[in-house]
Amino acid sequence: MVDHQMIQKMVKDLRQARRLIKGYQEIGIPEIERCLRMADMNLHWILWGCGEAVQYLPDLPLED
Amino acid sequence: MDSGKFLSSKGYEARYWNEYSQTMSQEKLSELHLKRIKNFLRYAYDANKFYRGLFDRQKVNIDDIKTLEDFKYRIPLTDKPMIQESQNPYNLYGDNLSVDVSFIAGHFVTSGTTGKPLHEAWEDYTIWRVGQSWCPAFWSVGIRPEDTFYFAFDFGGFAGFWSAYFGALRFGAKVISGAGVGVTTEKRIHQILELKPTVLVATPTYTLHMANVAKKLGINSVKTSIKYYVGAGEPGTASVPMIRKRIEEAWGCKCAEVLGVSELPVASPTCNAGDGFHEHEMHQFAWVRDPDTGKEVGEGEVGERIVTNLSNYATLWINYRTHDLVRPNYSCPCGCTWLYYKGGVLGRTDHMLIYKGTNVYQTAIENIVSSLPDASDYFQLVLTRENDEDLMTIKLEAKEDISPEDYGKLAKNLETEVKTKIGVSISVEIVPVQSLPRYEVKTRRVIDQRPEEYKMELAKKYKSF
Numbered sequence: 001m002v003d004h005q006m007i008q009k010m011v012k013d014l015r016q017a018r019r020l021i022k023g024y025q026e027i028g029i030p031e032i033e034r035c036l037r038m039a040d041m042n043l044h045w046i047l048w049g050c051g052e053a054v055q056y057l058p059d060l061p062l063e064d
Numbered sequence: 065m066d067s068g069k070f071l072s073s074k075g076y077e078a079r080y081w082n083e084y085s086q087t088m089s090q091e092k093l094s095e096l097h098l099k100r101i102k103n104f105l106r107y108a109y110d111a112n113k114f115y116r117g118l119f120d121r122q123k124v125n126i127d128d129i130k131t132l133e134d135f136k137y138r139i140p141l142t143d144k145p146m147i148q149e150s151q152n153p154y155n156l157y158g159d160n161l162s163v164d165v166s167f168i169a170g171h172f173v174t175s176g177t178t179g180k181p182l183h184e185a186w187e188d189y190t191i192w193r194v195g196q197s198w199c200p201a202f203w204s205v206g207i208r209p210e211d212t213f214y215f216a217f218d219f220g221g222f223a224g225f226w227s228a229y230f231g232a233l234r235f236g237a238k239v240i241s242g243a244g245v246g247v248t249t250e251k252r253i254h255q256i257l258e259l260k261p262t263v264l265v266a267t268p269t270y271t272l273h274m275a276n277v278a279k280k281l282g283i284n285s286v287k288t289s290i291k292y293y294v295g296a297g298e299p300g301t302a303s304v305p306m307i308r309k310r311i312e313e314a315w316g317c318k319c320a321e322v323l324g325v326s327e328l329p330v331a332s333p334t335c336n337a338g339d340g341f342h343e344h345e346m347h348q349f350a351w352v353r354d355p356d357t358g359k360e361v362g363e364g365e366v367g368e369r370i371v372t373n374l375s376n377y378a379t380l381w382i383n384y385r386t387h388d389l390v391r392p393n394y395s396c397p398c399g400c401t402w403l404y405y406k407g408g409v410l411g412r413t414d415h416m417l418i419y420k421g422t423n424v425y426q427t428a429i430e431n432i433v434s435s436l437p438d439a440s441d442y443f444q445l446v447l448t449r450e451n452d453e454d455l456m457t458i459k460l461e462a463k464e465d466i467s468p469e470d471y472g473k474l475a476k477n478l479e480t481e482v483k484t485k486i487g488v489s490i491s492v493e494i495v496p497v498q499s500l501p502r503y504e505v506k507t508r509r510v511i512d513q514r515p516e517e518y519k520m521e522l523a524k525k526y527k528s529f
Contacts, residue, residue, distance in 0.1 A: 001083075002083050007084060045192075045193065045196070048346065049082055049346055050085065051088060056104060056107060057377055058189065
């Protein structure tokens with residue numbers, strides 16, 4: 001059974017994680033920038049899969 | 065931490081790959097689709113020359129799309145030839161490209177089954193999204209990240225094969241490619257014996273062909289390491305129960321299949337509890353259209369699957385005609401709430417044969433042929449036109465151990481079965497063993513030899529649906 005409360009808490013935390021990641025995406029170190037991009041893509045995709053994210057690309061401005 | 069090798073123990077016990085999205089209520093799914101589609105239409109209009117031109121020519125104001133019904137009926141249908149029209153060597157992806165070419169991370173082509181191959185552009189995110197779209201099918205049949213996949217094909221530029229590979233990587237599994245210079249079916253069988261993969265990925269017909277070749281080599285395919293089969297590309301284990309049974313018997317494995325259209329970067333999963341597919345509703349919005357009225361069909365009625373893909377932001381597919389004939393159901397015993405196509409893909413609009421007033425579906429014929437013990441897996445449906453009437457002939461190879469003296473009996477049996485189960489008389493010709501072509505990619509079952517001008521008339525009719 002899905003724990004809906006846990007999902008809602010996770011969604012909130014992941015939105016915050018994405019905000020933190022965005023803060024380092026122009027750090028100027030290619031390896032770190034690519035890793036952060038992949039991390040953000042995965043976070044975006046979790047939110048999308050939970051029916052939360054409607055913005056189609058992770059690169060676009062955050063929705064909240 | 066209570067962890068297994070790749071997932072937590074709770075994760076391993078999960079019934080679904082993502083229970084949250086796979087059991088989401090229809091209301092919530094519809095609400096989500098509408099939000100995403102409105103957003104997507106804005107993107108298409110702003111970033112994509114093909115769609116902006118189409119909407120402008122058809123005088124469609126995307127801001128007028130307020131409901132899913134508005135979307136289905138006010139946004140024009142699109143079809144492969146419309147997209148292909150603007151593709152040429154100087155403009156590889158044509159006008160249906162929404163990003164600068166530098167964003168393209170994958171170049172693929174369709175298999176070209178229905179004509180000229182279509183060039184496809186995937187951006188970085190699409191590669192992983194389309195890969196992930198295979199995972200519900202893997203999970204539902206019991207495959208886990210510890211499994212090893214063997215891909216029994218040459219990848220080439222065919223998107224469908226690559227997407228399966230990306231799917232296995234995304235799933236966390238080990239991957240073995242069966243591609244390479246000079247790799248024959250015999251070599252692949254020996255690779256399976258040597259490398260011991262647990263999951264075989266191939267088209268259904270090729271999978272059966274591999275089992276036949278193994279038998280000739282004195283190898284019992286049931287006793288290999290293969291525990292699961294994952295197929296796509298042609299009507300297979302979800303659409304034709306007898307093919308599922310034959311593959312299960314030939315390899316001693318469980319079967320999963322995905323429903324895909326090679327230009328659409330998504331794989332809709334087979335339903336483990338039933339005989340059909342679920343639309344992957346996190347990647348796509350789909351509805352099923354009556355070819356005669358243009359309206360959405362009712363539950364259980366046959367129509368054409370129309371999809372809008374939400375996974376690829378380079379090449380867009382909006383209200384796109386798949387030409388697959390399906391039967392939609394809004395509930396399924398497996399508990400997944402995603403739109404369910406009972407019986408899988410029944411046939412194609414471009415191969416639909418209305419024969420003496422009866423719709424004859426390719427999969428119905430396949431089911432009958434594959435149920436006859438003396439019939440091999442190699443057959444073709446040949447369409448001709450005589451005296452203003454469509455005619456279909458089944459050309460079939462008998463199994464190799466059947467004496468040519470018994471060919472007449474086999475033909476008669478098949479004609480009787482078709483007459484009994486479909487209600488029409490179709491002639492059967494038993495052809496020599498090894499005379500029909502073998503395919504590794506997509507088996508061409510339907511050979512349409514009707515006059516070109518007649519086929520063009522049919523195409524116009526289908527275009528005007």
